[in-house]
Amino acid sequence: MYFESAAAVWHMEGHGPYVWAAYGITALVIILMLVMPLLRSRQMSRAIHTEERRRDLAQGRTSEEGQHAPEA
Amino acid sequence: MWTFVHKMGSPPWFYRFATIVIRWLLPTVLLALLAGSVWGLLYAPPDFRQGNSYRIIYIHVPAAVVALAGYYVMAIAGLVSLVWKIKMADTAMRAVAPVGAALTFVALVTGAIWGKPTWGAWWVWDARITSMLILFFLYLGVMALFEAYDDKAAAAKACAVLSLVGTVNIPIIYKSVDWWYSLHQPASIKFTGESAIDASMLYPLLLMIGAFYGLFALLVLLNMKAELLGTHRQSAWLRSELR
Amino acid sequence: MPPELGLFLRFQVQRHLSAALRRPGDIFNPLVFFLMVVTLFPLGLGPDPEVLADFAPGIVWVVALLSSLTVSSRLFQADYEDGTLEQLALAPHPLALAAMSEVLSHWLLSGVVLALASPVFAAMLNMPVQAIPTLMLSLVLGTLCLSLTGAIGAALTVGLRRGGVLLSLLTIPLTVPVLIFGVGAVREAALGYDPSGWLALLGALAAGGLVLAPLAAAAGLRISLEL
Amino acid sequence: MTPALRQGSLLTLADVSLERGARRLLQGVTLEVGSAELWQLVGSNGSGKTSLLRAIAGLARLGVRGAIGRSDSFLYQGHLPGLKPLLTCRENLRWHGSGRVYTEMQRIDEALAAVGLAGYEDSVVMQLSAGQQRRVGLARLWLSDAALWLLDEPFTAIDLKGTALLESRLQAHCSAGGSVVFTSHQPTAMDGLQVLDLNQYAA
Amino acid sequence: MHPKRKQRLTLALLVVVLSSAAVGLVSYALRGNINLFYPPADVVAGKAPIDRAIRVGGMVVEGSVQRSEHDLTTRFAVTDYDGVVEVSYTGILPDLFAEGEGVVASGVLAADGSFRATEVLAKHDENYMPPEVAEALQGKAPGTAGYPGKDSG
Structure with missing residues (x-):
């Protein structure tokens, strides 16, 4: 470890704000980029599930896989 | 080999493949990013001239390297889509663009932040920063073109053409910006050969570059999966996959 | 049997030129645009001849790039809208050649004309006389590169409703080397250096562009015809 | 395919x-x-x-x-006539249809006469009426060998x-x-x- | 020859000619026909034009910087370890200007081999090392020991 104290780590001889800002923004972008597709996937799969359930109910659970009519 | 390529082109197979890879990649990448950052921030020595501000190199350089490589990945996907007409390549190309743009953005912002303590200005028309800015424009162009087309199959083909043109252009752009910069600012005048970086600083940098490559792959796979869920929502395989 | 290649190209160029000559406004309007924008710079920067001479290569080249962009957006527009493009796409000759003939005639009418008129702008901006041959040659070569790049952008956006702005968005980053080499050549010549290296680079871009850009433009046009 | x-x-x-x-x-x-x-x-x-x-x-x-x-x-004629408004009838038909042939002037004039446009050979298309412009497009059918x-x-x-x-x-x-x-x-x-x-x- | 084949041949020839032109022009440009700056060795050898605006690039010789006492004039020597050019400059030097660092000076070369700069640009180089390593390297840098630095008067 190069630094002696947590305060020194934070301060980095005056360069702390720059270094930490750069890492902070990067972390923010990475988290955003990770969360967006995950949220989208979850939203999509939820939509597919509800659609499926609705159709199962409508067809009285006799739906066949793959043999569905294309959208009207 | 061919069977592998063929399998990659089939959405159900790819979906399963991506799910497995993501399961492994996600923790590995996060761990590597964390380890590399801690190493670079806390354990690597400061630079003899720039002091601690150089620690930004551990995100700036990896982001820039991967952002540039990402453009080539996108162009290769475009080529595959144009030549072999594999739909999956369209999806890949579409997924790479925002990831590459985000990494370019990271490189630009961290470069600007680095510039403040080093050069005394937030934005400096440095050769590499300027090249990154143009790369950012190239990514934005591809994304804008994709959005402009209503027919997404045609959009993918158009973006493929554009990204291939960009690929031919990128080395020329980089070289020209380098010369431009040398005309107005001295490029680092080297008489000792390659620019040198001390081993104690290099290893965390290499780790971070690896981690960013992993991050890139992870983000692209996540985006592709999300895209598949959207386009194949009517497919039986997807329904059974989600059950 | 497909008719002669040369005849096809000649007829294509002839077609564009004779149509353009019947409406000379299309040739002169970009020049007037150029003149007006060049006038804006002394008004913005101040009339100091030394300052202007300093900036002259950059000003002329940036304005040349902008005016080339504004004309590029119309490159395939007419052919797309009246159905000629469909016929060209179905013709036995490669579509790339048709695209190339279009670019070449466009360049003759915009870039070459601009280069011929450029000494006037050089004089307005107090550019040293020794730089003028370089300026003209660099504009001849550089505007060909700009037309070729613009053709790719135009081919990809010709079928879109809001193609104009998008075209600039796509092509400006690709034209960076042309701008740098062009300004480099003129700057060096103005300072008394040898500009041949920069001119050679512009020539290389033009030659390489003549091979690759028509292919890319043709691919783009085929995609646009799908819409 | x-x-x-x-x-x-x-x-x-x-x-x-x-x-x-x-x-x-x-x-x-x-x-x-x-x-x-x-x-x-x-x-x-x-x-x-x-x-x-x-x-x-x-x-x-x-x-x-x-x-x-x-x-x-084959010859394809879409909705759009593919006529250049600034060119004359002859110039427009010189390179016609799917670009199969370069046509001799005599054939072009015959085709124009067949669609009732004799005497308009050197008129600029822009100056013709809409119906006449349609006919110039149709004249291509008299020139096609497809x-x-x-x-x-x-x-x-x-x-x-x-x-x-x-x-x-x-x-x-x-x-x-x-x-x-x-x-x-x-x-x-x-x-x-x-x-x-x-x-x-x-x- | 079959017309279709002849046509293809013409096109192929066109592509070959244009591509080789592109390659030839690039190699011409790269063979030193782009002058970003003259190294001092060329200036000493008389390859740089006199009384014309040129650029000279190199390292500032250690110990050569002399600042005038009454105005902003600075004199220093620039070297590429093969030749030395004396540079004088009046004006404020950039912050990164330092002995042993790279500079590019634009200005005019006088007949006596001295260079009057109108602009001096400086930039840090791309070496990253810990302070201890830098210290250890100090005595060994080519700019100080091995180089026969000339004292400016």
Whole structure:
């Protein structure tokens, strides 16, 4: 470890704000980029599930896989 | 080999493949990013001239390297889509663009932040920063073109053409910006050969570059999966996959 | 049997030129645009001849790039809208050649004309006389590169409703080397250096562009015809 | 994509389906056009007449599935006439249709005379009336050597006399061994006309 | 020859000619016909034009910087370890200007071999090392020991 104290780590001889800002923004972008597709996937799969359930109910659970009519 | 390529082109197979890879990649990448950052921030020595501000190199350089490589990945996907007409390549190309743009953005912002303590200005028309800015424009162009087309199959083909043109252009752009910069600012005048970086600083940098490559792959796979869920929502395989 | 290649190209160029000559406004309007924008710079920067001479290569080249962009957006527009493009796409000759003939005639009418008129702008901006041959040659070569790049952008956006702005968005980053080499050549010549290296680079871009850009433009046009 | 065309036929469609964007337009279109045949594609608006014709010509390839075999000697005329308003009639027809031929002036003048535009050879197209401009476009049919003609709405915006003229030209082409596939809303009465209703293939 | 084949041959020839032109022009440009700056060795050898605006680039010789006492004039020597050029400059030097660092000076070369700069640009180089390593390297840097630095008067 190069630094002696947590305060020194934070301060980095005056360069702390720059270094930490750069890492902070990067972390923010990475988290955003990770969360967006995950949220989208979850939203999509939820939509597919509800659609499926609705159709199962409508067809009285006799739906066949793959043999569905294309959208009207 | 061919069977592998063929399998990659089939959405159900790819979906399963991506799910497995993501399961492994996600923790590995996060761990590597964390380890590399801690190493670079806390354990690597400061630079003899720039002091601690150089620690930004551990995100700036990896982001820039991967952002540039990402453009080539996108162009290769475009080529595959144009030549072999594999739909999956369209999806890949579409997924790479925002990831590459985000990494370019990271490189630009961290470069600007680095510039403040080093050069005394937030934005400096440095050769590499300027090249990154143009790369950012190239990514934005591809994304804008994709959005402009209503027919997404045609959009993918158009973006493929554009990204291939960009690929031919990128080395020329980089070289020209380098010369431009040398005309107005001295490029680092080297008489000792390659620019040198001390081993104690290099290893965390290499780790971070690896981690960013992993991050890139992870983000692209996540985006592709999300895209598949959207386009194949009517497919039986997807329904059974989600059950 | 497909008719002669040369005849096809000649007829294509002839077609564009004779149509353009019947409406000379299309040739002169970009020049007037150029003149007006060049006038804006002394008004913005101040009339100091030394300052202007300093900036002259950059000003002329940036304005040349902008005016080339504004004309590029119309490159395939007419052919797309009246159905000629469909016929060209179905013709036995490669579509790339048709695209190339279009670019070449466009360049003759915009870039070459601009280069011929450029000494006037050089004089307005107090550019040293020794730089003028370089300026003209660099504009001849550089505007060909700009037309070729613009053709790719135009081919990809010709079928879109809001193609104009998008075209600039796509092509400006690709034209960076042309701008740098062009300004480099003129700057060096103005300072008394040898500009041949920069001119050679512009020539290389033009030659390489003549091979690759028509292919890319043709691919783009085929995609646009799908819409 | 172009499988061997059956001997003696100019166009074969086998189980062709069309998609535009995410929407499926047509499914299972099957058609065989031999020589000396006159086909009209009918169907309601948006049924995919134009799209099918463009797919046959090879202009549309995205979203086209199935086998399309087509003679290489063909002429395609879309909605758009492909006329340059600033060029004269002669200049416009010099390089005509699908670019098959460069035509001698004499043939061009004959074609212009056939569509009733004798004396307008050197007039700039922009100065002609809309109906006359349509006729300049139609004059291409008098210049074409192609065996298969693909015409999109050739009958729109021409007067009765023009319609008769066009009908006789189409039939002359057929009796010379060529074939025509055209789209039209209006029912037309021509000898030997065969009709393909695209509504039956709607997906 | 078959016309279709002849046509293809013409096109192929066109592509070959244009591509080789591009390659030839690039190699011409790269063979030193782009002058970003003259190294001092060329200036000493008389390859740089006199009384014309040129650029000279190199390292500032250690110990050569002399600042005038009454105005902003600075004199220093620039070297590429093969030749030395004396540079004088009046004006404010950039912050990164330092002995042993790279500079590019634009200005005019006088007949006596001295260079009057109108602009001096400086930039840090791309070496990253810990302070201890830098210290250890100090005595060994080519700019100080091995180089026969000339004292400016």
